[in-house]
Amino acid sequence: MTRLAINRLKERRPDAASIDRFLARHEVPIVEGDRCTFLWRGEADEVFLVQRIVGLPERLPLRRLWGTDLWYLVLELPAGSRINYQVEVRRGEHTERGNDPLNPKLSYSPVGTSSVCFAHGYVTPDWTEPDPDARSGELTELVLQSRALRRDCRVTLYLPARFRHTASYPLLVVHDGGDFLQYAAAKTVLDNLIHRLDVAETVVAFVHPQDRLAEYSNSAAHARFLTRELVPRLEAELPLVGQRSGRCLLGSSFGAVASLATAYRAADVYGSLVLMSGSFVFTDIGAVDHGGGPVFDPVVRFVNRYRDRPRRVADRLFVSCGVYEPLIMPNRSIVHTFESTGMTVRFVETRDGHDWENWRDTLRDALSWVYPGPQKLVYE
Amino acid sequence: MRVIVLGPQRRPTLDAVVRSLELSGPIATVTAGWQEREPDDAEFDALVGGRSANLRLHARWQDVLTRDPEYAAAELEHRAALRELQELHLVQLDGALRGLREVARYGGSRPPIRDAACADAEAVVRLVDERHLARVREAREAFEARWRPGERLAAAGHRTEVRHVLDAAAGLVVAGGHVGVLLHVLRLFAVGAAPVVIAWSAGAMALTERVLLFHDKAPHGPAHAEFLDAGLGWIPGCVLLPHARRRLRTDDTARMAELVGRAAPARCVVLDDGVRLDLGERGALPPGARTIGPDGRIGDLA
Numbered sequence A: 001m002t003r004l005a006i007n008r009l010k011e012r013r014p015d016a017a018s019i020d021r022f023l024a025r026h027e028v029p030i031v032e033g034d035r036c037t038f039l040w041r042g043e044a045d046e047v048f049l050v051q052r053i054v055g056l057p058e059r060l061p062l063r064r065l066w067g068t069d070l071w072y073l074v075l076e077l078p079a080g081s082r083i084n085y086q087v088e089v090r091r092g093e094h095t096e097r098g099n100d101p102l103n104p105k106l107s108y109s110p111v112g113t114s115s116v117c118f119a120h121g122y123v124t125p126d127w128t129e130p131d132p133d134a135r136s137g138e139l140t141e142l143v144l145q146s147r148a149l150r151r152d153c154r155v156t157l158y159l160p161a162r163f164r165h166t167a168s169y170p171l172l173v174v175h176d177g178g179d180f181l182q183y184a185a186a187k188t189v190l191d192n193l194i195h196r197l198d199v200a201e202t203v204v205a206f207v208h209p210q211d212r213l214a215e216y217s218n219s220a221a222h223a224r225f226l227t228r229e230l231v232p233r234l235e236a237e238l239p240l241v242g243q244r245s246g247r248c249l250l251g252s253s254f255g256a257v258a259s260l261a262t263a264y265r266a267a268d269v270y271g272s273l274v275l276m277s278g279s280f281v282f283t284d285i286g287a288v289d290h291g292g293g294p295v296f297d298p299v300v301r302f303v304n305r306y307r308d309r310p311r312r313v314a315d316r317l318f319v320s321c322g323v324y325e326p327l328i329m330p331n332r333s334i335v336h337t338f339e340s341t342g343m344t345v346r347f348v349e350t351r352d353g354h355d356w357e358n359w360r361d362t363l364r365d366a367l368s369w370v371y372p373g374p375q376k377l378v379y380e
Numbered sequence B: 001m002r003v004i005v006l007g008p009q010r011r012p013t014l015d016a017v018v019r020s021l022e023l024s025g026p027i028a029t030v031t032a033g034w035q036e037r038e039p040d041d042a043e044f045d046a047l048v049g050g051r052s053a054n055l056r057l058h059a060r061w062q063d064v065l066t067r068d069p070e071y072a073a074a075e076l077e078h079r080a081a082l083r084e085l086q087e088l089h090l091v092q093l094d095g096a097l098r099g100l101r102e103v104a105r106y107g108g109s110r111p112p113i114r115d116a117a118c119a120d121a122e123a124v125v126r127l128v129d130e131r132h133l134a135r136v137r138e139a140r141e142a143f144e145a146r147w148r149p150g151e152r153l154a155a156a157g158h159r160t161e162v163r164h165v166l167d168a169a170a171g172l173v174v175a176g177g178h179v180g181v182l183l184h185v186l187r188l189f190a191v192g193a194a195p196v197v198i199a200w201s202a203g204a205m206a207l208t209e210r211v212l213l214f215h216d217k218a219p220h221g222p223a224h225a226e227f228l229d230a231g232l233g234w235i236p237g238c239v240l241l242p243h244a245r246r247r248l249r250t251d252d253t254a255r256m257a258e259l260v261g262r263a264a265p266a267r268c269v270v271l272d273d274g275v276r277l278d279l280g281e282r283g284a285l286p287p288g289a290r291t292i293g294p295d296g297r298i299g300d301l302a
Helices: A005-011 A016-025 A177-183 A188-195 A220-237 A255-265 A294-310 A327-338 A355-368 B016-019 B032-037 B042-047 B056-066 B069-105 B111-145 B153-167 B179-188 B203-204 B253-264
Strands: A030-032 A035-041 A045-048 A060-063 A068-074 A083-091 A094-097 A105-110 A111-119 A138-146 A151-159 A171-174 A203-207 A248-253 A270-277 A317-321 A346-351 B002-006 B027-028 B053-056 B171-174 B196-200 B212-215 B226-230 B238-242 B267-269 B276-278 B288-291 B297-300
Touching: A005 A016, A005 A030, A016 A035, A016 B297, A045 A068, A060 A068, A083 A105, A105 A171, A105 A355, A111 A294, A111 B253, A138 A220, A138 B111, A151 A177, A151 A188, A151 A220, A177 A188, A177 A203, A177 A355, A188 A355, A203 A220, A220 A255, A248 A255, A248 A355, A248 B238, A255 A270, A255 A294, A270 A355, A294 A327, A317 A327, A317 A355, A327 A346, A346 A355, B002 B267, B016 B042, B016 B171, B016 B196, B032 B056, B032 B179, B032 B203, B042 B053, B056 B069, B056 B153, B056 B179, B069 B111, B069 B226, B069 B253, B111 B226, B111 B253, B179 B203, B179 B212, B179 B226, B196 B203, B203 B238, B212 B238, B212 B253, B253 B267, B253 B288
Parallel strands: A171 A203, A171 A248, A248 A270, A270 A317, A317 A346, B002 B196, B027 B053, B027 B171, B171 B196, B238 B267
Antiparallel strands: A030 A035, A035 A068, A045 A060, A045 A083, A083 A094, A083 A111, A105 A111, A138 A151, A151 A203, B002 B276, B212 B226, B267 B288, B288 B297
């Protein structure tokens, strides 16, 4: 096996100039097979890689390359992984945490940005990039006066290319719509997957929350808004299938809780749910600290209740979670609860974290399963 | 009627075939399977020597839907019902095929007992297929009896125009694309046979007795092959498999044998690039046609 770049550098007993050249030559982290070398440069007492991979300590110390101001850590990462991390630096009493200054790649999540490392074998799917051959769907803005939420609700509507009033389309409602459009390239992904016949031509309603932690944590008002206001209005105004099989709710993180909680309150309305990295935190013994803080209290109450008395809330559930997320255990656990109700469940684990790129990369699997495209019907 | 079935036309062979037939007169063409791209047929027209008369079935269909909203609403509902039938068929089929595969995998020490159970499980799968096709036919016939699309003003006019074009044509060429759309518009406008019919991919599938959908290379891996509907029946005794090597796991002989069992008594005919099959009486296949045998292997017809 070829020696790692950091080991070759070490043997040369580098000076500042050779470290400059080394950093200029390599992308950081340096990916060599299944080994990823993380680097930080500067004066400090301690430097840590901070990440949330289940099974690893949250803070992993970097070692100083003797006689230099270069710090390094070699981590073995399975092929195809994508991990999010930050760097923590301690100087005396002062500790500072932030994104990796040597790595320009950022990952976006509901709680902000972090640096991202693409391990060997991870490739950004080509269907997430704009394809000039794919016809573009149309985005339009809609504002609904919601009695349930007591506010004007903005919805961005996606109509597929070649939209016709003489056809009928399934409906997909996406929580955190703005973020899915901005960080998960949802429009590009839809255009491409529909163009490739992987996904059926679908009308998509991207809903924008106002206070997502309140509205998405098992809120009856949010459920009423979707089921009694948004969906009926869209079905009245657009040529939609208008039946359970043609209605799907999608959400990630708290959005997945909102999807499940909405379908729970209207078990006959939605045929499918896509639940990505759901914040399905629960406790096996009632009032113990669940570790999620007060915003999770209503979620934990809801999930505990659901686990006690599970019921069928849709026909088909697509459930996904990154194996590096702290939420992987609750998600693995709740899959069996879902299956026990007779719902058809497809569970996908990704080598990824709790972020928009993970959810973007999962969209093809999710949407092509929920609303399969006409591939089977087309023989050119 | 003389029927010639071709392999997919990514590398066109249509021009050579048309030249070999020495047809005189215009050639009616169907590109409705391309849906909105139906008019993009300049290359196609060149391949038939600039003599094409595109029947424009997709455009006519859209025109009918626009001019006859009452029929359009009924047809929308009809198509939704057919879609639901298809979904339910897949649910039933999934159970029946799981049963068949489990029985086939079952060990045991008495092969005759297992073989008998296998035969029963195969019969269940065939029954599910047959009942589905019967339900689809019933739904279609009920819709046509109720709405009589051929007698409605908008569709009737188009039918007449299509018939005139066909009457003057030396041949009919049906391209591939969306087989469901093709079947629907061929029926809606009562497209009749011509002295010579050339078809490929979905165009050829639509002319068979039963249309089998298949795709093992979908994002989620192999899906169950499923019967969609009866075709026009101009090619009897065959279930056509265009792009077979691209779309099927042809190396999985157990899976291929299962397909053959479901298609029986029709033969599963492989239509890969470059294939030309000049069919004989009642769809008789010429020697050398590639078919899938009962053992699931692809071979030449003697």
